[in-house]
């Protein structure tokens with residue numbers, strides 16, 4: 143796991159995020175769900191659920207997957223979870239117009255007077271799109287505003303962002319957003335958020351620098367307010383203390399949020415690195431001090447909870463890279479995450495030591511590096527960097543290319559190199575390619591595809607399977623224990639992780655003596671209350687469906703559209719056109735059949751199928767001619783039905799069928 147982001151592309155634009163991963167979500171009891179849905183949900187939380195496809199879906203948005211809400215909110219612990227309905231949930235913009243027919247839980251209790259509500263809108267049961275709302279005394283403070291990346295079945299979806307419906311309903315109450323660090327799963331949704339909500343965003347220098355360049359890209363203005371780790375803030379009724387943390391990006395902070403209802407600690411993403419590349423370790427003194435004052439509820443990063451021991455220090459990479467550089471006479475290409483400035487610094491230091499020039503490849507790599515140098519987070523000796531287009535004149539043994547694409551992202555620089563589509567880098571026999579990151583779950587296939595293409599062109603490839611060339615940015619079990627021990631929270635709430643991570647993190651806390659009843663396992667959209675040192679999961683929920691962004695559209699595609707795209711991609715499209723004389727009800731021309739992505743029409747036998755389709759459509763039309771063809775919708779439905787049966791019988795495929803009847 144451990145990796146911090148992956149990128150996808152659409153039309154050349156690349157974005158970065160930490161991870162989107164599989165989620166094992168159990169169904170709540172009492173929900174009727176088809177087996178197909180279950181398996182879909184088991185596989186991945188944000189995955190569009192597959193069900194029997196309605197051809198009509200292409201023309202009319204059919205209510206889709208009514209059980210989805212429950213499957214998502216049906217968290218790990220069924221005893222805890224309410225997963226109920228609430229007014230306002232239907233405002234969700236994913237075409238999920240209809241929710242399930244299940245009755246809402248009997249009268250969820252109204253909010254407790256004087257309690258602090260903690261509302262995870264994203265980041266639970268998934269790795270990605272972190273966002274948590276804290277509401278106290280009619281004011282809302284938001285921590286993080288991240289995105290997630292689509293999985294391979296979300297055709298055409300660029301990014302996935304949290305559901306802002308709850309925030310929209312309470313827009314006037316929102317005081318500010320505080321961002322813990324600059325990874326995409328914590329800042330990626332800020333442009334979408336700031337388009338709708340005019341509230342200040344607080345973050346450290348690098349974090350705000352990264353947010354700013356995202357905003358610029360999308361032409362959004364924001365009120366960005368810089369803070370320093372260690373600084374205290376007062377935002378409305380919230381008192382916030384920021385604590386320097388170590389993670390795979392510089393300038394990360396954890397937060398202590400104090401309200402009259404109690405104090406919450408939010409770890410953000412962290413690992414405990416005693417020897418971070420930038421020299422600033424986690425602020426243990428402050429953590430101990432805050433722990434001493436008393437923490438009522440601790441929210442803790444779960445990403446790496448399944449790993450025993452400690453995550454290695456970033457310094458561990460030094461000798462490994464050094465070894466590789468010393469023993470390599472050819473060109474070296476290293477893929478890593480652009481935002482892992484520490485890693486890039488390690489690579490630069492090693493390159494300088496071995497007297498190699500450095501070229502950067504990939505849009506986000508250039509962008510982040512420029513920012514990091516400008517803000518002083520990255521040191522590059524003068525004369526070390528060369529333009530990628532100028533590398534031809536440099537001997538191979540004097541060159542390192544640092545590139546994006548360590549997750550095999552299809553449009554990334556490394557993928558383009560592997561598929562010989564890169565403008566200026568062509569893989570040569572003997573090139574040494576290093577993928578310095580471990581695969582984010584779900585990316586294994588694309589990575590192995592890239593690795594194979596590189597090997598096929600004669601490159602040597604070092605990746606996680608054969609060498610330890612990545613260290614994680616997230617806390618392993620022992621580090622989580624250290625943080626819990628320093629803070630001694632009364633209540634514990636594992637966040638940022640798939641359910642298996644959350645549960646393991648909960649078990650770690652229980653091992654350290656936090657009573658089981660004080661540990662919260664929740665799902666996105668659940669509402670947790672804190673008052674007088676007691677935290678509880680309420681039966682109230684807020685909308686927390688994934689919202690899909692495709693091009694300029696935000697939330698205008700939902701599961702129905704995705705289902706169509708999936709169906710089109712799997713079985714193609716058949717269009718039947720006929721012209722009808724409305725006065726007589728007779729067919730005056732057609733039917734004609736055209737197909738896309740259905741069958742290769744030149745292949746022997748294929749034209750027979752197309753002809754059979756045509757004849758079937760004709761027979762259907764003739765039956766209607768006798769009735770006068772009054773109800774065009776009925777004619778279309780009949781054509782679809784008849785063709786669907788025929789095509790399935792002949793090909794076992796289920797293409798999208800669109801009958802078009804025009805008046806002649």
Ligand SMILES: [Zn+2]
Nearest residue numbers: 146160325411
């Ligand atoms: Zn992170």
Ligand SMILES: [Zn+2]
Nearest residue numbers: 160325327411
């Ligand atoms: Zn994260």
